[in-house]
Amino acid sequence: MDEERKNTIWRGLDRKAMAVAEFTMRQQRKRLSTWVIFGVGLTAMAILTMFYLDSMIREVEAIDNDGDSRDFDGDGYPNGQENLYGTDILNPDSHPGILDPTIQPDDPSKWINEDDIDWDSLSDDWSGYDDDGDCRTETRTNSQKDSNNNGIACDIEFVEQRYGDGIDLSADRGVDEDPDDNAFAKEATHRAFVLAMGKFGFAFLLGIFIPLFMATGLIRDEMTSGTMHFMLAKPIARSEVFLYRILGYLGLVWPYMGALIALVAIITGIFGPSDGFFRFSDLGVWAAVLLASMLCTLVYGMLFCMLGVLWKHGILLAIPFAAWELGMMLTTLGAPDASILRFSIIGWAMNIVDAAATLVWLDNGYLMLVGEWGGGSGESLQGTGGLMFFSSQPGLGISPLATIIVSTLVLLFQASICWLIGGAIFKSKEID
Amino acid sequence: MIPDPTQTGGTPNKEWQPNASFPVIYMEGITKNYGRIHALSNITLGLSGGVTGILGMNGAGKSTLFKLLMGKLRPSSGQVRLFGTDPWKNPAPYARVGFVPEHEKMHDWMTALEFISTFARLYGMSRKEAEQEARRVLDFVGLSDVANKEIGRYSKGMRQRTKIAHALVNNPDLIILDEPLQGCDPLARTTIMNVIRELGKMGRTVLVSSHILNEIERITEQIVILHQGKLVALGNLHAIRERLDQIPHTIRIVGEDAKALAKDIMDHEAVYGLSFPSSEELLIQTYHFGTLHAELPGIIVNNGHKIKVIDNPDDDLESLLSHLAGGTV
Numbered sequence: 180m181d182e183e184r185k186n187t188i189w190r191g192l193d194r195k196a197m198a199v200a201e202f203t204m205r206q207q208r209k210r211l212s213t214w215v216i217f218g219v220g221l222t223a224m225a226i227l228t229m230f231y232l233d234s235m236i237r238e239v240e241a242i243d244n245d246g247d248s249r250d251f252d253g254d255g256y257p258n259g260q261e262n263l264y265g266t267d268i269l270n271p272d273s274h275p276g277i278l279d280p281t282i283q284p285d286d287p288s289k290w291i292n293e294d295d296i297d298w299d300s301l302s303d304d305w306s307g308y309d310d311d312g313d314c315r316t317e318t319r320t321n322s323q324k325d326s327n328n329n330g331i332a333c334d335i336e337f338v339e340q341r342y343g344d345g346i347d348l349s350a351d352r353g354v355d356e357d358p359d360d361n362a363f364a365k366e367a368t369h370r371a372f373v374l375a376m377g378k379f380g381f382a383f384l385l386g387i388f389i390p391l392f393m394a395t396g397l398i399r400d401e402m403t404s405g406t407m408h409f410m411l412a413k414p415i416a417r418s419e420v421f422l423y424r425i426l427g428y429l430g431l432v433w434p435y436m437g438a439l440i441a442l443v444a445i446i447t448g449i450f451g452p453s454d455g456f457f458r459f460s461d462l463g464v465w466a467a468v469l470l471a472s473m474l475c476t477l478v479y480g481m482l483f484c485m486l487g488v489l490w491k492h493g494i495l496l497a498i499p500f501a502a503w504e505l506g507m508m509l510t511t512l513g514a515p516d517a518s519i520l521r522f523s524i525i526g527w528a529m530n531i532v533d534a535a536a537t538l539v540w541l542d543n544g545y546l547m548l549v550g551e552w553g554g555g556s557g558e559s560l561q562g563t564g565g566l567m568f569f570s571s572q573p574g575l576g577i578s579p580l581a582t583i584i585v586s587t588l589v590l591l592f593q594a595s596i597c598w599l600i601g602g603a604i605f606k607s608k609e610i611d
Numbered sequence: 612m613i614p615d616p617t618q619t620g621g622t623p624n625k626e627w628q629p630n631a632s633f634p635v636i637y638m639e640g641i642t643k644n645y646g647r648i649h650a651l652s653n654i655t656l657g658l659s660g661g662v663t664g665i666l667g668m669n670g671a672g673k674s675t676l677f678k679l680l681m682g683k684l685r686p687s688s689g690q691v692r693l694f695g696t697d698p699w700k701n702p703a704p705y706a707r708v709g710f711v712p713e714h715e716k717m718h719d720w721m722t723a724l725e726f727i728s729t730f731a732r733l734y735g736m737s738r739k740e741a742e743q744e745a746r747r748v749l750d751f752v753g754l755s756d757v758a759n760k761e762i763g764r765y766s767k768g769m770r771q772r773t774k775i776a777h778a779l780v781n782n783p784d785l786i787i788l789d790e791p792l793q794g795c796d797p798l799a800r801t802t803i804m805n806v807i808r809e810l811g812k813m814g815r816t817v818l819v820s821s822h823i824l825n826e827i828e829r830i831t832e833q834i835v836i837l838h839q840g841k842l843v844a845l846g847n848l849h850a851i852r853e854r855l856d857q858i859p860h861t862i863r864i865v866g867e868d869a870k871a872l873a874k875d876i877m878d879h880e881a882v883y884g885l886s887f888p889s890s891e892e893l894l895i896q897t898y899h900f901g902t903l904h905a906e907l908p909g910i911i912v913n914n915g916h917k918i919k920v921i922d923n924p925d926d927d928l929e930s931l932l933s934h935l936a937g938g939t940v
Contacts, residue, residue: 194732194735194736194737194738195732195733195735197732198729198730198732198733198741199733201729202729205720205721206718206720209720404714404716405712405714405715405716406714406716406717406718408681408683408710408712408714409712409717409718409730409777410730410733411681411682411683411702412681412705412708412709412710412712412778413702413705413730413733413734414627414702414703414704414705414706414733414734414735415702415705415733416702417702609678609683609684609685610678610683610684611678611683611684
């Protein structure tokens with residue numbers, strides 16, 4: 180009975196699958212080109228990570244976004260302090276020093292970064308706390324404290340745009356008007372880096388170039404050299420060989436991608452802005468990056484392997500396709516909901532990362548809005564541009580979780596189609 | 612050591628069974644064209660059991676024939692059956708086939724043991740079974756002492772023996788060897804020939820190709836001769852050999868004194884012409900190649916001639932083909 184169970188057809192298939200996959204892994208490991216590709220990937224990611232570390236270590240100069248550290252009337256009291264006590268910032272004879280009890284002038288630096296963003300409430304309908312008290316001051320009337328007319332004094336209101344699906348920011352005067360530039364820049368840069376590395380570094384660049392060099396020749400090289408005869412002279416269907424070769428390639432590529440992504444996730448987790456010793460909150464995004472990268476290497480691997488079987492110069496077919504994917508990747512930045520992205524691989528992979536970022540960083544959209552608002556100064560906070568460039572809304576118009584599930588299924592479907600077509604082409608190929 | 616035919620390694624294929632109404636190899640009206648080039652023309656062949664030599668010049672269609680049998684090529688017309696199954700459509704018969712391709716390229720980074728056991732697993736063997744079987748066949752071809760050496764460091768003969776061992780690992784009923792002796796040194800040739808003969812004695816169907824008649828002659832009695840894609844002869848070696856002996860041959864001898872040797876040989880009834888390209892070189896024309904070739908060593912030794920080289924500048928096969936094809940070679 181035990182022998183019978185052991186000798187099932189499935190067991191036989193499993194043995195074949197393992198044999199071909201193991202063989203492929205060993206074969207790839209023995210090739211210098213594999214290690215050159217992996218080395219280049221590691222070096223590129225290491226260089227990008229060094230830029231990140233540099234930006235995390237370097238302090239961003241604090242900017243007086245609302246200009247209230249200055250002393251317009253030269254009475255020695257910064258404008259912010261005068262605003263707080265209701266004296267005239269343009270009259271040197273009107274200052275808190277004439278009040279009873281007498282108020283000593285503040286150091287002007289106290290009025291830089293004195294009213295930071297309220298990070299914990301960014302994802303709510305309204306946010307903001309008047310840290311420096313210049314909105315809450317008793318010298319103001321209730322209507323002055325609620326200049327955005329939302330019924331809440333001294334707040335920032337986030338309202339959906341009447342036309343379009345964006346959000347507008349409407350702030351009471353004197354609220355969060357001088358954010359901590361360093362804190363914002365680090366948070367925004369950190370998120371921008373995670374998205375840039377995840378989407379363009381791992382999912383796109385490594386996701387397309389590794390298969391281009393490693394998968395295109397998986398079958399073709401063996402056909403050209405004549406060694407394919409050893410494999411095909413066995414009771415194994417060619418479509419099985421195709422699939423198992425891909426499994427072997429993935430057996431090497433996926434751990435590599437996993438290790439590289441884990442390494443970058445750990446580094447950014449440690450060096451990223453955080454209250455604790457590690458930014459656990461990003462792990463969800465990194466998991467999505469891993470999923471997207473794995474799926475990209477799978478689909479591109481199947482596709483390029485198929486092109487390699489189709490033509491001995493299959494890489495020449497793969498390169499225009501890579502260019503198409505580059506165009507699609509850039510399209511995801513500006514128009515993530517463009518219909519043409521449905522005809523790409525990278526568009527679906529980007530959806531996964533964007534959806535995960537939306538799920539994990541609930542306040543991301545508001546953070547970009549606040550950064551662009553820049554405390555009402557008219558100038559964006561440092562880091563806003565980068566974050567806005569690399570952030571995209573998942574383009575399917577469904578919930579983020581559903582976007583991840585649908586995109587994953589579509590990518591698996593694409594891989595299956597490539598396998599079926601590749602297997603059929605391989606089956607019809609004469610091998611000399 | 613001879614492998615035990617009762618040993619079975621792989622998982623049995625419950626879906627596919629050979630069709631007993633067909634011979635092991637069956638080809639009917641097979642034609643294979645590459646554009647306007649006819650690689651094979653209307654080949655009809657049925658083979659079961661014993662060793663069969665496929666003989667033909669380079670480009671005669673031997674490898675094409677094997678690739679059709681192994682499902683690597685699709686016939687332009689006609690049908691191929693391996694154990695009654697079309698190998699182009701169904702790879703299942705390969706469970707009972709061992710194939711030694713002509714290609715010299717191998718996976719040089721693997722050891723022979725790894726190479727054979729890895730590919731043995733494609734028959735459905737477990738890792739352990741595959742290693743056991745690999746050691747068995749490596750022992751059979753005399754490579755067990757270098758089983759753990761990388762193939763890239765093997766001599767040509769050892770590489771060929773590794774390929775043969777790899778083809779035997781599933782205890783096949785049919786073994787196809789495409790030019791297994793090509794490029795091998797004499798010792799390796801002898802070893803490989805012994806292996807092939809042994810397989811024939813074990814009742815396997817063995818197909819072995821070569822473009823050298825004498826090699827095939829030492830292995831088998833049954834010959835298929837291909838010429839320019841056509842089957843020009845099929846049958847017993849002795850019958851064909853007799854026909855070969857009746858056609859003109861040249862024997863080239865290089866020695867110290869060609870003219871002295873010529874004097875001792877010119878009266879032999881098999882000789883009909885002599886010529887001297889140089890003072891040391893003698894060309895003998897004969898209609899009875901076999902007879903003269905058998906007696907020549909005695910004449911040389913008995914008359915004390917010192918000989919450096921004896922060879923047959925007319926390729927045996929070429930002469931035979933010329934004869935069989937009516938002088939069209």
